[in-house]
Amino acid sequence: MLQKMREDGGGVLGIIRFLDFDRLCAFDPSLGDQLLQNVATRVRGMLPSERLLAHVDRADLAIWFGFAATEEAAGREMEAIEYALGEALRIGERTILPKVSSQIASVGSEEPGTALARALARLTVGGGPSMTAPQSDMEGGDAHDDFAFEQDLRLAMNRNELRLCYQPLVDAAKARVCGAEALLRWQHPGRGAVSPAVFVPIMEAAGLAHEFGLWSLNSAIREARRWQGLGFGDLCVAVNVSGHQLERDDFPVLVQRTLHRHALPPGALEIELTEGVAMGDCERAARLFSEIRAMGVAIAIDDFGTGYSSLSTLRKLAFDKIKIDREFVTEVDKRRDSQAICQSVIALARGLGIRVLAEGVERREEYAWLRAHGCGLFQGFYFSPPLETADFLAYLDDAAGLAAKLAVDPRQAHQAISEALSA
Known part of the structure; x- marks a missing residue:
């Protein structure tokens, strides 16, 4: 993806984050991996074949819209993807309702790695509910x-x-x-x-x-x-x-x-x-x-x-x-x-x-x-x-x-x- 961003020299980048990834891994590490794979497959099916999708961090997927895309058009597409990903998933015997958030960022002439880091940081600061929830009183309150x-x-x-x-x-x-x-x-x-x-x-x-x-x-x-x-x-x-x-x-x-x-x-x-x-x-x-x-x-x-x-x-x-x-x-x-x-x-x-x-x-x-x-x-x-x-x-x-x-x-x-x- 970074190579493609270098080639295009600018454009729009989208980030999808699974907010509960760390908590799910604490619950069952293999379940976290399975869920990310499932989410990635679902996102891939929503995108045009030429659109680039990459796993860029533990809980993050990135979509490269390219230099011809506008933030407005990319934003509408990301909203639709985020909405669709809110549907329940069946993994093994467990039903999971994913909690996701998304962010888009315009990429200019800066180094692609810097642009990606900046987009991830924006999502961390501004996006969605906290990844940690209070301990409940139910059954001991463990993870x-x-x-x-x-x-x-x-x-x-x-x-x-x-x-x-x-x-x-x-x-x-x-x-x-x-x-x-x-x-x-x-x-x-x-x-x-x-x-x-x-x-x-x-x-x-x-x-x-x-x-x-x-x-x-x-x-x-x-x-x-x-x-x-x-x-x-x-x-x-x-x-x-x-x-x-x-x-x-x-x-x-x-x-x-x-x-x-x-x-x-x-x-x-x-x-x-x-x-x-x-x-x-x-x-x-x-x-x-x-x-x-x-x-x-x-x-x-x-x-x-x-x-x-x-x-x-x-x-x-x-x-x-x-x-x-x-x-x-x-x-x-x-x-x-x-x-x-x-x-x-x-x-x-x-x-x-x-x-x-x-x-x-x-x-x-x-x-x-x-x-x-x-x-x-x-x-x-x-x-x-x-x-x-x-x-x-x-x-x-x-x-x-x-x-x-x-x-x-x-x-x-x-x-x-x-x-x-x-x-």
Whole structure:
């Protein structure tokens, strides 16, 4: 390849990198070699016969487009190759979903070896997810288990192992269920139900947050549209959004397109993101919030009180709901520090003219204290755990059961408050 680059005296060079090569070799060295050979064969089949393909480093393939090629044309071709290489491969008894990244570089009059090194360096600095992933808690967290776990996660969507559960959002003031939070679940055929606390960090580290987020958004909106068809048109669905999704400037457009595809009114959707994500890049968040709310979609700040936001920062952001974190809700009827925080958040929300919801409510006494202090929206196991779709619809029909949960003897609430104040 270097000789051909010398002969052409300039042109466009493309690099394809298998990002997981080192981890795969740690898992099984022969598997890494087999995968590279398989990938090289697939790339060769996508290229014209005269196009030069070479293995230039451990995990890198190079394509020489020649002096007549333009960066624009080469870039489109590389994007198509990268997309095609994302399909699952079957090597022996193992299914592998390759993680690849690509880069192109114009080659001028410099020495070909220097041009190649420069192109490889650009890919290292700017290309794709990290080649190292955090240790998981699964089965000891060694290299074999980590790699196998990540591969299973990458294939989960294609294998229909993902689903959404729905935890009711209760409006105590109106004595009704006003919506549900859509929560992602993974049912692995061998591992069973995998906790989100385990798979979500791996998902984000592996660069899958956007893909999984879009799946969740699409599935939740489709389900909310079905609720409307069943006569539950006043329900909203809340969907969690990660910081990785908000890094994309086209996120508001994706939301709008998904709503349009399923014919769901924007007012039936609520976007949830954590306080830390909202405050990470305040100027960017403010712009995205403005675009999303302009559609009619509501925004809720989750885990409120656990971050480090200032009131001046909050003033720059336009949102519709604050969710008090379960850390402060747990035993709020007994803990003076949690009481002070919850009262402050409720007062802040009232002053900002937005709604406040207490999440993680697990005991009747917690609900009674919060209700007595002005909180009107609730979520938690006291009312219901996350439910499968059919069970959620059944919960909506159980008006008597919800009424019993909401009924609080004023004397009981007063007693709980008095005991807390005198503790």
